[in-house]
Amino acid sequence: MKRRSLLGLSLAAVPLAGCEQYRSDDEVPPVVSHPPPSASEAPGSLPPVTEGGGPVRFKQGAVMLGAYVDLKGMGVNAGIDLRRRQLGRPERIVHRYYSWTDPLPVSLGYVSGKSTLMISWRGPEYKDVNGGASDKLIARAAKRMAQRKKPTLMRWAWDMNRDFYKWGGPGNNRDTEGYIQAFRRIHRIFREEGADNVSWVWSPNWNSRPAEDWNAFTNYYPGDEYVDWAGVSGFAQAHSPGDMFDEFYATYSSRKPIMITEVSVVDRGGGTKPEWIAALRSWIKAHPAVGASVWFDTDTHPSSRENWRIDSSAASLAAYKAMSNDPVFTG
Template sequence: MNRRNLLGLGALAAAAVPLAGCQKYRSNDAVPPVVSHSPQPSSGEPSAAAVTEGGGAVPFEPGKVMLGAYVDLKGRSANAGIDLRRRQLGRPERIVHRYYSWTDKLPVSLGYVSGKSTLMLSWRGPEYKDVNGGAADKLIAKAAQRMAERKRPTLIRWAWDMNRDFYKWGGPANNKDTKGYIQAYRRIHRIFREEGADNVSWVWSPNWNSRPSESWNTYANYYPGDEYVDWAGVSGFAQAQSPGDMFDEFYETYASRKPIMIPEVSVVDRGGNTKPEWIASLREWIKAHPAVGAAVWFDTDTHPTSRENWRIDSTPASLAAYKAMSNDPVFIG
C-alpha cells in the first residue's frame, strides 16, 4: 500500500472530521521562467522549481500568494465576520470564498466583498446526467450571463471534491463515471464561454484524499484538460498529516502545468501548540512551492457535522501564527 493510501486510512478514522466544505453550505451571500517565493540563493543558482504562468481572468502572480478565507462565524453575519477579519489582520481577505447551490442565482455583486478582494464561488453540481443530457443548458447559460454582468474577475470552483463519496456530483454517486464528470465540466465551461463570461477563472478542485481509495477514483481521472482549467486546486483538512503529506503529490503532478491553489484548508486542534505550529508549517510549505498562488482557509465554527473549531482565532496562539503568515510579504494583502 502506498503512502497516499496509508494516510487516507488515517484520515478516514475520524468520521466526525469533515474533509471538505459540507453540504450544509447551500448558499450564502511550455515551461515558463523559473520563479520562487523566496529570494534567489546568494550563489546565483536558479531555483529548482519551475512553475507555469496562467490563472486566466484571475492571474497567477509569480512570487506572490493570495491568502483568503471562507468566513462563517457563529453569531455574525457574513459582512460582520469578514469585517472582523479585516480588523484583526489589518487588510481585506485577498479571496472571499462563498458557497452556492446548483439552482441558486450566482451573485452579480456582494456588498461585503472589498474592491481589493476576489470572489471565489464554490458552485455545487447535480448528477452528471442532468448536465450532459442538455436539460440544464438554460440554467447554466443564465448563470454565465450573471457572471458576465458581474464583469469583475471571479473564481468559479464547480463540483469540488468530486473524488469523495459524500456529494451527489461525486464519481462514487454517479456509477464511477469519471468521464461523465469531465463531460459535464467541459459543457459548462463551453456555455460560459459562449455567453461571454470571460471574467471567470476556472478552479478544478479535488480533495487530496480520494474516498474510496481505489484506482478508478484517483483525482487524475477527473481532470478536464489544460484547456478547461485555470487553477488546479487541492483541498485538505489535517489531523496528524503535514502539509506535504496532503499536497506534495498533487503539486508534483500539476505544478508544471497550472498555478496551484489550496481552496479549502484547516487543521484539527490537538491541543497545546499543535494548531499554530501547523499554520506555521503551512506557511513554510507554501513558500517552498512557488507554483502555489492562492490559499483559502476554512475559517468557521459553524460546521454542522463537526464540533471542531476551524477558526483562525480559536486560540490567541493560532491567530498570532495566522497573522504572521498574513504579514509575510509573500502573502499579498
C-alpha cells in the same frame, strides 16, 4: 446559500457531511495510491508554472491568502470585517458556496475592491448536465457572471473524488469521464455567454475515498484548456502539509498555478494548530507555483465539533497573522 447545507468536509479522518461527525479517535484512512509521476513530471524535474490563472492572474511569489468566513453569532459582513481588523487587510479571496439552482451573485457588498470572489458552485448528477437538461440553467448562471464584470474564481463540483456528494464519481457509477464531460460543457456554455471574466478552478480532495485506482484525482482532470487554477483541498488531522499536497503539486505545478482551495487543521491542544499553520506557511513558500490559499474559517458547521477558526486560540491567531504579514502572502 449557507455552507452548512452544502458542505461535506474533506477531513482526512471522516467527512463532515450529513449526519456524520468528526471524532478524534477515528482511524485515519490511508493516502490513496496513484501511479508515481513519470520522469518528466517528477518533483524538481520541470520548473513550476510562471504565469496563468486566466482572468484572476497568478503572480509567482505573491500568494493570495483568503478564506471562507462564517462565524458563530455574526453575519457575513461582520465576520469578514472582524478578520479585516484582526489581519489589518481585506481577505484577498472571499470564498462563498452556492447550490446548483441558486442565482449566482452579480455583486456582493462584503467583497471589497481589494478582494476576489471565489464561488464554489454545487453540482447535480452528471446526467443532468451531459444530457442538456441543465443548459438553460447554466446559461443563466453564465450571464449573471458576465454581468459581474470582475475577475471571479469559479470552483464547480469540488471534491468529486470523495463519496459524499451527488456530483462525485462514487455517486455516479464511477463515471469519471462523465465528470470531465460535464465540466467541459459548463465551461463551453459560459464561454458562449460571454463570461470571460471567470477563472476556472478544478478542485479535487488531496485523498480519494474510496482509495481505489479508478477514483484517483488525475482521472477527473478536464484538461489544460478548461482549467485555469489547479486546486486541492485538505483538512489535516495527523498529516503534514507535505503529506497532503506534495503529490498534487508534483502532478500539476508545471502546467497550472496551484491553489489550496479549502484548508484547516484539527486543534489537538497545545501548540499543534499554530505549529501546523507555520508549517503550511513554510510549505507554500517552498512551492513557488502556489498562488493562493483559502482557509475554512468557521465554527458553525452543524455536524462538526471542531473549531476551524483562525482565532480558536490566541496562538493560532498569532501564527495566522504571521503568515498574513509575510511579504509572500500580501499578493
